[in-house]
Amino acid sequence: AQSVTQLDSHVSVSEGTPVLLRCNYSSSYSPSLFWYVQHPNKGLQLLLKYTSAATLVKGINGFEAEFKKSETSFHLTKPSAHMSDAAEYFCVVSDAPPSFGAGTTVTVRA
Amino acid sequence: DGGITQSPKYLFRKEGQNVTLSCEQNLNHDAMYWYRQDPGQGLRLIYYSQIVNDFQKGDIAEGYSVSREKKESFPLTVTSAQKNPTAFYLCASSIGEGDQPQHFGDGTRLSIL
Numbered sequence A: 001a002q003s004v005t006q007l008d009s010h011v012s013v014s015e016g017t018p019v020l021l022r023c024n025y026s027s028s029y030s031p032s033l034f035w036y037v038q039h040p041n042k043g044l045q046l047l048l049k050y051t052s053a054a055t056l057v058k059g060i061n062g063f064e065a066e067f068k069k070s071e072t073s074f075h076l077t078k079p080s081a082h083m084s085d086a087a088e089y090f091c092v093v094s095d096a097p098p099s100f101g102a103g104t105t106v107t108v109r110a
Numbered sequence B: 001d002g003g004i005t006q007s008p009k010y011l012f013r014k015e016g017q018n019v020t021l022s023c024e025q026n027l028n029h030d031a032m033y034w035y036r037q038d039p040g041q042g043l044r045l046i047y048y049s050q051i052v053n054d055f056q057k058g059d060i061a062e063g064y065s066v067s068r069e070k071k072e073s074f075p076l077t078v079t080s081a082q083k084n085p086t087a088f089y090l091c092a093s094s095i096g097e098g099d100q101p102q103h104f105g106d107g108t109r110l111s112i113l
Helices: none
Strands: A003-007 A009-012 A019-021 A023-025 A034-040 A044-050 A056-058 A064-068 A073-078 A087-093 A106-108 B004-007 B010-013 B018-025 B031-037 B043-051 B054-057 B065-068 B076-078 B087-094 B108-112
Touching: A003 A087, A009 A019, A019 A106, A023 A034, A034 A064, A034 A073, A034 B108, A044 A056, A044 A064, A044 A073, A073 A087, B004 B087, B010 B018, B018 B031, B018 B087, B018 B108, B043 B065
Parallel strands: A009 A106, B010 B108
Antiparallel strands: A003 A023, A019 A073, A023 A073, A034 A044, A034 A087, A056 A064, A064 A073, A087 A106, B004 B018, B018 B076, B031 B043, B031 B087, B043 B054, B065 B076, B087 B108
């Protein structure tokens, strides 16, 4: 079975500084990987997905993630955080059913 | 626009009462899922269905029941056997298994009266 570990439960950044959310996965084959964002009292929204094409994946709202097979990682980054990026972020690996990480809460300081 | 609709947005349950949460999708997706989310917690899978008239238990199915009589509908019943039902419930769907992303509804918040 596949599994996902999000290495940080909480990340705090200042507005305008870079954001890094770390995700490691475990898979017996080349998986599909996803990042989702959840704002308070809302459902999850897909930020980006990796499905064995380019290893650097660009998503919505300026986010991108890099798939590194040698490190079994799929870290999410954004060059400059905005106040609206404050939310919960989930890394997910494809499986039947999909396997979710525990989530990372991002706070953005003005 | 296609999407997933969960209703109601807020729901209150009395002791010993069963309540049903609605989830409808018009995306023509085969797979549907129910998750429970507690404050500060991630998502825990309750039930999922990959095809009409078939569903599987997730990690926390006890005290819950589902049906999948139509492709577009996957209602969740929280029974009186679920002793701690207060949570945020999310429904999702996907085209199929594995490498397709899920689409999520906006959730139902269930509380005990």
